[in-house]
Amino acid sequence: MKIGIIGSGSMGAGIAQVAATAGHEVLLYDNNPAALERAKTNLLNILNKLAAKGKMDDRTAKAIFGRVYFVDNLLAFAECGLVIEAIIEDLGIKKSVFGQLEDIVESSCILATNTSSLSVTAIASACQQPDRVIGIHFFNPAPLMKLVEVIPAIQTKAEIVKQARNLIEGWGKLVVLAKDTPGFIVNRVARPFYGEALRLLEEGLADVATIDWAMTEIGGFRMGPFTLMDFIGNDVNYTVTETVFQAFYYDPRYKPAFTQKRLSEAGWLGRKTGRGYYDYAEGTIQPEPKKDNQLCRDIVWRIVVMLINEAADALYLNIASRDDIDTAMTTGVNYPKGLLRWADEVGIKHCVETMDRLHVEYLEDRYRCSPLLRKMARDGKTFYQ
Numbered sequence: 001m002k003i004g005i006i007g008s009g010s011m012g013a014g015i016a017q018v019a020a021t022a023g024h025e026v027l028l029y030d031n032n033p034a035a036l037e038r039a040k041t042n043l044l045n046i047l048n049k050l051a052a053k054g055k056m057d058d059r060t061a062k063a064i065f066g067r068v069y070f071v072d073n074l075l076a077f078a079e080c081g082l083v084i085e086a087i088i089e090d091l092g093i094k095k096s097v098f099g100q101l102e103d104i105v106e107s108s109c110i111l112a113t114n115t116s117s118l119s120v121t122a123i124a125s126a127c128q129q130p131d132r133v134i135g136i137h138f139f140n141p142a143p144l145m146k147l148v149e150v151i152p153a154i155q156t157k158a159e160i161v162k163q164a165r166n167l168i169e170g171w172g173k174l175v176v177l178a179k180d181t182p183g184f185i186v187n188r189v190a191r192p193f194y195g196e197a198l199r200l201l202e203e204g205l206a207d208v209a210t211i212d213w214a215m216t217e218i219g220g221f222r223m224g225p226f227t228l229m230d231f232i233g234n235d236v237n238y239t240v241t242e243t244v245f246q247a248f249y250y251d252p253r254y255k256p257a258f259t260q261k262r263l264s265e266a267g268w269l270g271r272k273t274g275r276g277y278y279d280y281a282e283g284t285i286q287p288e289p290k291k292d293n294q295l296c297r298d299i300v301w302r303i304v305v306m307l308i309n310e311a312a313d314a315l316y317l318n319i320a321s322r323d324d325i326d327t328a329m330t331t332g333v334n335y336p337k338g339l340l341r342w343a344d345e346v347g348i349k350h351c352v353e354t355m356d357r358l359h360v361e362y363l364e365d366r367y368r369c370s371p372l373l374r375k376m377a378r379d380g381k382t383f384y385q
Contacts (some may be wrong), residue, residue: 001081001167002027004105006097008039008070011114012086014142017043020067021143022171027080029071036070043068046143077104082167084136086114089243094118095126102127110160112136116187117243120180121153130155134164137184138173139332147332148173149184174331176324182247185320185328187240189339191254192306194237197225198257206290206299208277213289214296219304220336226277230270234263234277252366253310304342305354309370311339312351315383316372322383340383343373352377 003019005012008030016028016039030036047061056064069076077083083105085097094113101111111133113123124133135151148168152161165175178184183191197211206214212224229237238260245254263269263276270276278286311325320328326338343351355369376382 002079004029004077004080004083005086006030006074006083007086008032008035009086011138011140011142012084013039013043014140015084015086015114015138016068017046017064017143018138018171018173020064024067026068027071027076028068029074029076031072033072036072040070074100074104077101077109078106080105080109082110082112082164084112084114086138089115089118091118091122094123098123098126098133102129107132110134110164112164114138117183117240117247119153119182119247120151121155124153124155131157132160134160135178135180135184136164136168139186145332146172146174147186147328148175149178149186149328149332150175151178151180151184153180174327176320176328178324178328179317179319181317181319183240183244185314185325186332188244188319189307189310189314189325189329190333191241191244192303192310193221193333194225194229194241194260195254195257196303196306198259200299200302201226202257202259206295207287209287209289210292210296211299213291214299215303218296219300222334222336225303229260230276230278230280232270233272234260234269238264252364253368255366301354302358304339304346305351307335308339308343308346308351309355309373312343312370312373315340316370344382344384348373348382349377 001024003024004027005016006029008028012028016026020026028039044065047065050056051058051061083101085094087093087097094115098111107129111127113120113135114137115135116137120133120135124130127133130153133153134156137149137151139145139147150161150165150168168175176185182188200206200211201208208226212226215221215224223231238256241254241256245256248254267273268275271280274280314320314325315322322340326340329335330338352369352373355367358367359369
């Protein structure tokens with residue numbers, strides 16, 4: 001099967017590498033010649049480095065590169081069996097592209113979007129044949145990240161879901177199925193990791209270094225929330241949060257933080273600009289965390305219980321299955337445990353009591369307890385036996 005990829009940025013080029021490594025002939029399209037040339041050079045360098053490190057032999061590297069064709073005309077996609085769009089997160093632009101594709105590809109071609117936050121259903125509506133449109137959301141960098149979220153639009157045929165899942169699993173990826181709702185699984189459930197850390201900071205309960213230290217050293221997370229936001233980019237992270245907030249009709253659980261908005265406005269975007277929550281200038285001495293054991297345990301639990309509550313609500317609202325939610329969070333964002341399994345370990349009743357305590361203290365809907373957790377606590381049930 002020929003695979004078409006629209007967009008030669010890091011995500012599109014990464015998906016192209018994955019598909020070519022799996023043996024497909026891949027057509028990588030971009031309307032910017034400079035971006036296309038840059039993608040070509042980067043892919044060649046990546047494959048040469050993998051060969052130099054012994055991850056693959058030279059012959060394999062050359063074969064993978066030889067299966068990727070860099071094209072500047074969408075008409076080249078005429079014989080593709082799958083086209084994956086990986087361009088700017090703009091609904092109007094995406095719909096326009098999908099409308100154009102239908103005049104080029106065969107009726108049997110699957111049309112996929114790699115969107116991380118937009119409605120797959122809305123994108124599909126631009127097509128005469130919306131039942132073949134599906135979300136296939138890779139995580140960056142696509143060649144290294146195992147997780148892929150597959151998201152059917154409400155119009156998507158069951159057979160298309162099955163075909164897409166089988167194909168992506170054949171590429172060595174771990175597929176989870178998500179309902180077409182804002183943020184899908186990972187970008188929805190992960191919001192409190194950033195949002196509640198920012199809330200703790202704004203309340204003055206702890207500083208950036210202390211919260212990060214608590215989450216890594218006590219919580220077991222690979223990166224603290226502020227280190228991670230600086231790594232992602234405060235502009236990018238803020239935009240995702242704002243998009244999810246708006247898409248959920250301004251539900252206070254997803255409310256963005258002024259602190260992050262101000263950093264974005266100042267151009268303090270994190271590592272890529274040399275300053276964010278931390279100063280990355282050479283020779284800068286980073287702040288020391290306050291290693292107060294009880295304070296740090298309270299920090300960890302407050303953020304974790306908010307994450308658990310979000311995961312429970314995702315299950316309650318049938319966004320995804322129990323196993324897919326836990327798999328998504330451990331493989332998509334490297335959480336130390338599946339959140340629903342974590343809930344069982346600390347006790348569902350303890351989760352409910354904490355959420356209720358926060359709700360009484362703040363009188364904000366942000367801290368409302370998931371109905372599923374409350375019902376499970378009442379019935380003495382757990383997520384896993």
